[in-house]
Amino acid sequence: MSRVEPVSPIPGVPAMARRSAGFRSRKEVMKQRSSLGPAASVTPDPRDLEWPSLSEYARACLSGAPPPCAAACPLGLDVLGIIAKLKSGLWPAAAKMVRGLTVFPGIVSHLCAEPCGQDCLRAEAGDAIRLKDIEKWLWSRMRRKKNPTYFIPPQHKKILIVGAGLRGLSCALKLAGRGFAVQVVEKSGALGGRLLELDPDLIPVEVIEEDFAPLQQHKFLSITINTEVASLSGYEFDAALLAFDGAAAEYPKLAASAAGRTDVFFQPESIAGQYDPIQSIGQGLEWTYILEDCARLGRADIRPKATPAAVKPSTCGAASVFSDWPAEPEEADARREAERCLECSCRQCLDSCDMLRYFHFDPKQVLRNVSGSLNKLEFTKRPGMKQIRSCTGCGRCQTACPAGINFKEVFLSSRRILHQGGHLPLAAYDYWLNDLEFAGGPEAAFKYTPQPKPNFLYFPGCQLGASDPGYVLGSYGRLVSQVDPDMAIMLQCCGAPAYWAGDNKLQRRVLDDIRLYWQVLDRPEVLVACSTCLDIFRQHLPELNCHSLWPVLAENEPDDTPDRGSLSVFDPCASRSAPESQAAIRKLAVKMGFKVNELPDHGPRARCCGYGGLIQSSNLELAAVMVGSNLVQGDNDFLTYCSNCRDSFALHGKRAPHVLDLLLFPDEDRSLRPPPDLSQRRENRRRLKSDLGLRLTGRKPASNAPAPPRPTLQFSPEIRRQMNADLILDENVGAVIERAEKEGYKLLDSATGWFTAHLCIGNLTFWVQYGLEGGEYVVHKVYKHKMKIEEPGQ
């Protein structure tokens, strides 16, 4: 095959060089990704899962991560906990929490430099939360109360702390509270170290004395002042901390006695610069863990303190509320201040996903549920099944999570794994998979090429023609006249239902079929009308040179001047990965004379219309919620370019013209054209194949399936509506009645004269109650169920 120099036939679209035989390696395929985010990947084959494990995702998840204030706090204060207690009016509990976390609440609430306020989100809508003032108020209420004493089981381990600065004292008090016998030795005659050098206006002496009172009364704590520790050799201990400031070099004898000992710890650098009493307390608290480890286990590793990954709160949409802190605050003031707190936590995934919000689980719980579903223990439930089957695959989560968790992939991969294990309820997906078979089968599938190696192949997708065969005929006609008279066309399903149902094998079979035809045509450029098909091809059939249809049509559309009013573009969720489609539709709208009023969730924030992921069969309630949310987004007509979105809106009475309605039928108002029912959708596709075949080849294409002899059925409009809602086709009813009449498998209700028959088709059992009137079968009732009845001879 001679190499042809690639020239782009489509203006604005880069030329794609024809490739020589052979597919790209999996590595190459994985490298070339659309801008979906860090964890997007090719459909992993369940045999070799390459996506990050669920536990990695759970570790990365920021839900439960501290808010910026807590992350900045040198004491790691549990701000959310304290605020929650105050909001509930439980201020004594809040005060206890503060005392436990600050050790010396009086000192902290007087001297803290408030790093928490620097990142407080409330500052964007008011002023930062006055945590320090809250702490001070809590301290003032608790200071005169006696602390309850608790029984502390003794640890029978000794700790030595040299130096009674805040670092040493906080460490000592904490460890004594855990039952260790702590001895503090201080060179000077007073406790507090550099704290005592501070201006007494900043911190009154009595505040310090009150905070230090528990030190004197503690059962496990003994403090010796006016004693210098010259050498450690005179002391007995399981762990020791040299908690004074200054370099080891200043105390050579002490340093020598400590050298080489794994049970003695010393912060090597002297604390240079500004004295920060809160930092000292924070350090003292850190040391408690190391000393405890050492006392218990004989050794401890000093790990650098890990900075917790703070939540990155999204822009504050709250109304501004400023604090109103009086000089003499009361409980009501503290509570009001707590109410101002936004309780920042990472909600990016919840905010972007209707489904996660619907279930009210936090993301870590979701990941646990999924894990529990995939690794089911005997006698336990699969907790995540409903969630796994409720994902629409819209992909909003993929760009939302700051930790890069790809929930879409989690859910869809789980379906594949469950499908492989035979744990997915296949009956739920029967209708859709039958539809896939129909679209790819002899009644609806169609291939045509005017010459053996065409430059282009048009792939309209299976739903466009189902909604209206005119869409496909008209758009194909445009392409032939505007782009290339030798345009090939293929009517086939892209396999999306199989992807959504987790049926990896079926999906591959469909994709292989498409790829084969494409190779037979010598790899033309593929023009794809449906955003979902395009997304599926780019992810699962990346070697196909596919392009969105819409930029092509936009380029070739003349500019129209008359002002035709305003509308809003409803981007289908799958268009998120094809910004060129989104831009092209807007270009088309403007060219046709419309003004575009953007919806709040347009472009990269495109929402699912309720059709995706087959959730119609798993969670009808959620689908209704999603449709509802979409309807209220805007008052203008919605310009759609996905026929499912269009039909879904029309069903609910929302004017939603398809872009092809406007392009192909400019003189008609088709915005409220009622969507065809399920059986009509099939009939439309049969007609499309037949019309297309006639037009292109001059003869009706042979349908390999013989037309089954159908009894004439009569349906009332109510029955039709109900069948549509329950996903039951005319031909299902026909099959039941045909078998019943032919073989006599039917029941007669002697009171009404009606027959009742049933037939198991695939994973479903269909029931029909009918009567015979004037040579026609009048259908009275139609229903179905997934359970199978064990009947002999059926």
Add this chain to the structure above:
Amino acid sequence: MTEERPPKLVCCQCWLELQPLKTTLNYMGHNFTVELPRCPQCGLTYVSPELAAGRMAEVEILLEDK
């Protein structure tokens, strides 16, 4: 599992009135034994629309989400 107005059903193959008989239903690997109207000769079963939309659908959902 009973209906309010049970129709008088007759099997068209055997011309026998249906009787409540033990029937096995299965879904997702679970078996259930219930009494349903059946032809005493050929075993042809009747499931009412109320049963299918009611109890059956409830159990199906329970099993699917398990």
